[in-house]
Amino acid sequence: MSVFNPASGEVNYERVKKMTVSFFSHCFLISVSATCLFPLWWAFASSLKTQQTVFNDLSLFPKVPQWENYLFAWTKANFSLYFLNSLIYTVTVVIGVIVIASMAAYAFSRLEFPGKNALFLILISTMMIPIPGSFIALYVLLNKLHLVDTRLGYILPQINGGLALGIFLLKTFFDDLPKELEDSARIDGCGRFRVYWHIALPLARPALAVLAIFNILAVWNEYLLAMLVLSRKELMPLQRGLMVFQGAHITQYPLLMAGIVITILPVLVVYLLLQKHIIKGITAGAVKG
């Protein structure tokens, strides 16, 4: 099918219209995409300029890229420390959420105990009630427990923060899973913990992946709690470190941008590798309401 049919001399107007619409659609989509990507590229390009050139050199591909900015940010500006902290927090919280939420979700789906429905309802309802300001009371509590300015004080509330959505997602997943496999394992004498650990959990891998990515992004990007709870530099994650660096060296743009790129890079890798799961996750996360 072509636009113009030379044999009959007719123009296929339907086709022309379709192509025009498609052309303008792409133009629009590409310009929006450029708007998304440009600031990020600008930050990256700025991170490769010198303190002198960064203010006037507008090139998007610096002629002499200053890769040593990254070395400097990593070693002298503490970003290696912040990076390690972010990594510790993210790994611990994600493992915590996955183990604790999956155990609870398995119990809500498969096991019987008094108060089950009430407990589930309370857990889920907190997902829907906005409680801005509960961080004040959380801070007071952490203070009482002597957890302010400790790693544990930053980790535990975040594990808790991931539980409601995690339990909800995994319970739905377990509910849809056929019971036969677990039943036969039970008949073979497996205890309920082994059934959960060796049979149910491996089957839930797709849901666990969604949950993991969700929490990786949430913890890596968290700021408010880090600001309230952590004041020692040795404990700060990247987001907090960036703000501290900006506060101390407000005009050191190349280094700040290098720090930003260091902060973004892991997110970018995780996102590009697992974007299908992420998209699934937000749609599932949104449907919870």
Next chain:
Amino acid sequence: MNLQKARNVLGNYVFVIPAALLFFTFSLYPFFKVFQLSITNWDGISPNMNYIGLANFKDLFFDNPTFWLSMKNAFYVTFLALAIQNLLALFLALICDRDIRGGNVYRVIFYLPPVLSGIVVGLIWNWIYDGNYGLLNHFLSFIGLGDLSRAWLSDSKTALICVAIIHMWKGFGWGFVILLAGLQSIPRDLYEAARVDGANSWVVFKNITAPLMIPVFVLVSILTILGTMQIFDIIIATTGGGPGYHTEVPITRIVSTMIGSSKFGYACAMGVTFGLILLAISMVQIRVSKAMRQV
């Protein structure tokens, strides 16, 4: 036999105890504690606190114009996000819902800003809006509009809208993904049938797409409102609430009342008030959507 059964139930509890313990400590306790603290004048340090009834609320409602200004600012950003960000998201989703080549690439790009943190996004845009060396000013003088140049984020006329633009830049991809997922769940043969009947694109949108998408529209707008009203990271990374109080939002007010002025009780009263307002908004929206679906 009964003992066996009791042990069995006890064993089942083991599965939920870690979750319940964390939840009661870090969610439920703070939730109730906020209400309790909101009727005290506690400063966060002293061992004893005085119950002062609703005095905090009275002061908040009648003698705290800054808080209500911050609420107004948040409403302003929310309104822009609802109108511009979501409309853009819907428009893009409608385009990508037609079988367009490279649709997935666009989706990956649009969802990139939402996976970044508010801090990172704010710091990058700081650099774009900068008064002396910012990219925006460079661009304006390049196209001959140099006299519009200014320090965008410290000018009281432009600060709030500039923050709103950052917020929408970060947020539209999120709405896009949810709206696209909603659009893609609409059965294709409905469209086919309408086309056969000779309906044009607008009629199809008005009579098929829009009615079926109402639940998704409601979901996206509720989440946009709740998310935007509680905006914080971007503000902290860019203006910090300034110039003056021009970009203050409720969360920055609560934080500075708590940390800056050590008025924990008062900050809790602000949190409770703000929470109730958010709850009321989402209730109204759910009501409206139910009414609309019955029409």
